[in-house]
Amino acid sequence: MDLVFKALADPGRRALLDALHDDDGQTLGRLCTVLPDLTRFGVMKHLGVLADAHLVTTRKVGREKLHFLNPVPIRELHDRWISKYAEPWVTAMVELRRNLEGDPRPST
């Protein structure tokens, strides 16, 4: 599980997950366009981290490597601190924030 949190800590890696969420099964070359400031090696490393955390799975097709998003670890992360019985309350809070566009958390 530690690998999942570490993997999610980087904005670039989250952008890669977003890209896969939009369009699953992309190749490394295609995903390089998501992080234009990085070289291919940088993107590869990030995908490696995501794969180690089982947040993406891969499949080789010819000389290409396809990448797929796996949302299961994210749900497990969620369940760690939000128990089933507390869920309705939290859902309500999230909706509140979305509607008010403010920050209604108990300040201080």
Next chain:
Amino acid sequence: MDLVFKALADPGRRALLDALHDDDGQTLGRLCTVLPDLTRFGVMKHLGVLADAHLVTTRKVGREKLHFLNPVPIRELHDRWISKYAEPWVTAMVELRRNLEGDPRPST
């Protein structure tokens, strides 16, 4: 949001969140027992990071400072990659893994 992910990336900080999930409103001194290998300053820094990410809120009472867990950012994180319509599928997968105790993710 970046602060939330960064905050969750450290095992010690997650342990602190677990401790607050067990028993909300603890003081700094009490939370130091959660991370016995760290000095008070180390724990303070971690709590500072969690507070910056709005994962914990604080309240001063006399010379003590009480710490409270705020689960809202974690739910927002969850919702980013698990859309409402996909939720039942993911829930089923999580249950599967729990029951089988194996790893039924699409390998390669």
Next chain:
DNA sequence: TTGATACGTGACCATATAGTCACCTATATT
């Protein structure tokens, strides 16, 4: 088979991060 394409490995460097310490302020106790 020659060249181009797509991906992979290991070492390397600059920088960010975690943790500690000396020192400080504020509240409680006697």
Next chain:
DNA sequence: AATATAGGTGACTATATGGTCACGTATCAA
């Protein structure tokens, strides 16, 4: 008032991390 307790700040160091590069392998096209 004197002392102990609870928490806070800024600077410092060792280490982890992010990113790059030279080089290597496998697949496709001509």
